[in-house]
Amino acid sequence: MAKKSPLRRAVRCVRRFVKQFGLPGIGMSLQFLRLELETPGAPVVALKLPGEGTVWLRKHTSDKDVFFQIFVIREYDLAGVPQFAHLKSDYDRALAAGETPLIVDCGANIGLASIWFARLFPQARIYSIEPDANNFAMLRSNTEAYANIVPVQAAIWDRHVAALSIVNPDAAASFYQVAESDEVKPDSVPAYTMQEIMSMAGTSRILLAKIDIEGAERALFRSNTNWLAETKALAIELHDWLLPETGSSRNFLVALAQHPFEVVWHHGTMFCVKLPDQETARAGSANASRVEAR
Numbered sequence: 216m217a218k219k220s221p222l223r224r225a226v227r228c229v230r231r232f233v234k235q236f237g238l239p240g241i242g243m244s245l246q247f248l249r250l251e252l253e254t255p256g257a258p259v260v261a262l263k264l265p266g267e268g269t270v271w272l273r274k275h276t277s278d279k280d281v282f283f284q285i286f287v288i289r290e291y292d293l294a295g296v297p298q299f300a301h302l303k304s305d306y307d308r309a310l311a312a313g314e315t316p317l318i319v320d321c322g323a324n325i326g327l328a329s330i331w332f333a334r335l336f337p338q339a340r341i342y343s344i345e346p347d348a349n350n351f352a353m354l355r356s357n358t359e360a361y362a363n364i365v366p367v368q369a370a371i372w373d374r375h376v377a378a379l380s381i382v383n384p385d386a387a388a389s390f391y392q393v394a395e396s397d398e399v400k401p402d403s404v405p406a407y408t409m410q411e412i413m414s415m416a417g418t419s420r421i422l423l424a425k426i427d428i429e430g431a432e433r434a435l436f437r438s439n440t441n442w443l444a445e446t447k448a449l450a451i452e453l454h455d456w457l458l459p460e461t462g463s464s465r466n467f468l469v470a471l472a473q474h475p476f477e478v479v480w481h482h483g484t485m486f487c488v489k490l491p492d493q494e495t496a497r498a499g500s501a502n503a504s505r506v507e508a509r
Contacts (some may be wrong), residue, residue: 221252224360235287250279254289264336267323270327270357278325278353291425291480292337293448298448298477298488301487305447306336306422315340316422319412321371321435326354326364328425333361339422342412346370347381347391365416365419371428372406373439379406391427409442421446430454443474449487 232240248325272278289505309316315347315352320329341364345351351368370379370393378399381391453464476487
């Protein structure tokens with residue numbers, strides 16, 4: 216397929232931005248086009264988000280694609296998912312009880328999804344987990360205006376590991392994969408479990424776990440998945456398409472089946488939400504089983 220001309224790409228970009236952001240989208244689209252058309256100049260471009268905040272995107276990286284995915288296509292716009300009302304109710308109940316809801320952004324990249332969730336759930340605490348040093352530096356810059364976002368340079372795993380390393384450093388910045396290492400290297404990062412993140416946040420529950428970890432879901436869900444019982448919702452991208460014939464999603468699907476989640480697909484992301492009646496029924500069944508065992 217022939218590549219669209221710069222003029223057609225520019226017109227399409229302006230239309231998409233205006234549709235999502237109104238008149239401010241015109242200025243945003245012009246800045247975005249510096250990335251889209253790879254114009255000469257500074258290697259980093261700033262986009263002012265309507266309302267508050269500025270995000271920084273690097274040229275010649277996948278940053279522009281991630282921005283488009285999150286803020287223009289609105290991949291994580293949970294308000295468009297029917298089950299969102301239950302997630303919002305859980306968030307409101309936690310606040311009414313004096314709790315701070317926890318969101319864990321696994322594979323946070325440069326922090327754009329964390330910002331989206333910070334704007335959607337402004338009183339939640341968001342732990343943004345990202346292993347790559349360059350991505351993490353951008354994450355810190357992009358999220359410094361959000362006091363409720365906690366950047367953590369690490370990976371997420373099914374057990375604590377002292378050293379994980381990126382195994383495909385030449386990949387696009389949003390496609391890095393990690394593996395356990397026998398030794399600590401200059402680019403090594405620790406790997407934490409979900410339980411450790413919950414402990415850092417001082418809570419025993421997760422409102423939402425966003426998981427986009429380029430196939431590492433195979434390790435995350437192979438063991439130590441009890442945290443799912445204390446998690447209200449998941450937003451996960453599976454990577455069988457990226458890693459064919461490895462079964463990278465299999466452990467997740469097995470773990471998911473042990474809990475009463477409803478599943479909705481939205482722009483390539485799998486949203487899994489527990490409904491109150493399902494959780495109550497599950498708890499009642501578990502209590503009945505314990506009584507019978509006695």
